[in-house]
Amino acid sequence: MRILVLGVGNVLLSDEALGIRIVEAFETRYCLPEEVEVLDGGTSGMELMEAMANRDHLIVVDAVITGEVPGSITVLHDDEIPAFFSRKVSPHQLGLSDVLMALKLTGEFPRRLTLVGVVPFSLAPGIGLTPLIAGTITPALEHVVAALAENNVMVFQKEEAVHAR
Numbered sequence: 001m002r003i004l005v006l007g008v009g010n011v012l013l014s015d016e017a018l019g020i021r022i023v024e025a026f027e028t029r030y031c032l033p034e035e036v037e038v039l040d041g042g043t044s045g046m047e048l049m050e051a052m053a054n055r056d057h058l059i060v061v062d063a064v065i066t067g068e069v070p071g072s073i074t075v076l077h078d079d080e081i082p083a084f085f086s087r088k089v090s091p092h093q094l095g096l097s098d099v100l101m102a103l104k105l106t107g108e109f110p111r112r113l114t115l116v117g118v119v120p121f122s123l124a125p126g127i128g129l130t131p132l133i134a135g136t137i138t139p140a141l142e143h144v145v146a147a148l149a150e151n152n153v154m155v156f157q158k159e160e161a162v163h164a165r
Contacts, residue, residue, distance in 0.1 A: 001035040001056045001057070001151060001153065002035060002037075002054070002055050002056050003035055003036045003037065003055060003056055003057045003058075003148065003151065003153060004036075004037050004038075004039060004051060004052060004055050004057075004058050004059070004110075005023055005026060005036060005037070005038045005039070005059045005061065005144060005148075006019075006023070006039050006041050006048070006051070006052065006058065006059065006060050006061065007019035007020045007021075007022055007023030007024070007026075007039070007040055007041060007060075007061045007062070008020070008041040008042065008043070008044075008060065008061070008062045008096060009021075009042070009043070009062060009063055010042070010043050011042075011127060012125060012126075012127065013123050013124070013125060013126070014120070014121075014122045014123060014124050014125070014126045014127075014128065014129065014130060014133075015063055015070075015118075015120030015121050015122050015123060015129055015130055015133040016063050016120060016123050017063075017127075017128075017129060018061075018062070018063045018118050018120065018129060018133055018136070018137075018140075019041075019060075019061040019062040019063060020040050020042065021129060021134075021137060022061045022116075022137055022140050022141060022144070023038050023039070023040055023061060024040070025137050025138075025141060026038060026141055026144060028158075029141070029157055029158060030145075030155040030156065030157055030158060031155060031156050031157075031158055032155055033153060033154075033155070035153065036148065036153060036155070037051075039051055045096070045098055045099060046098060046099055046102065048096075048099055049099050049102055049103065049108075052099060052100075052103060052110065053103055053106070053108035054108045054110070055110040055111070056110070056111050056112065056151070057110060057111065057112040057113075057114065057147070057148075057151055058110035058112070058113050058114070059114045059115075059116065059144055059147050059148070060081075060096065060113075060114070060115050060116070061115075061116045061117075061140065061144065062096075062115065062116075062117050062118075063117065063118055063119070063120040063123075063133075064115070064117030064118065064119060065119065065120070066117070066119055068119050069119065070119050070120060070121035070132055070133065071118065071119060071121065071132050071133060071136050072118070072119045073116065073117070073118050073119075073136060073139060073140055073143060074115070074116075074117045074118075074119070075114065075115065075116050075117075075143050075147075076114070076115045076117070077112070077113065077114055077115075078112060078113050078114075080115075081100070081113050081115050100113075112151070114147040116140055116143045116144055116147070118133065118136045118140055120133060121133050
């Protein structure tokens with residue numbers, strides 16, 4: 001099984017960095033099996049195509065604009081995601097949408113696709129998440145862990161992460 005947990009975002013735009021911060025926390029807090037790769041995709045677009053190609057499961061973590069209140073978490077699966085991207089939901093959405101379309105055209109589309117998105121409070125220039133959005137990291141991580149469990153892939157918290165809480 002080849003699984004990629006991909007965090008995307010811009011660390012210079014406050015809460016837009018959420019996807020990056022979640023994958024950082026994921027690597028820090030959990031012992032990951034060999035079949036799970038974690039990648040900070042930043043604001044890259046087509047450069048991510050090779051990393052995303054032919055995955056058994058691609059889990060994307062990102063800040064998304066859904067019209068819900070800031071801090072809301074949205075989890076979408078498979079065919080729901082391209083339909084979701086038909087409207088602007090993320091400042092770098094076009095890059096991700098383009099990569100997914102290219103993967104479909106080349107026959108390299110992931111077998112399963114999950115989006116874990118959090119509605120940002122602020123996209124203003126600045127480094128660091130707002131306190132509201134920083135508080136969503138753990139609940140968003142729980143959705144990532146649940147997506148992995150759907151593949152019968154279990155991850156366990158590292159001992160130091162359990163004691164740090």
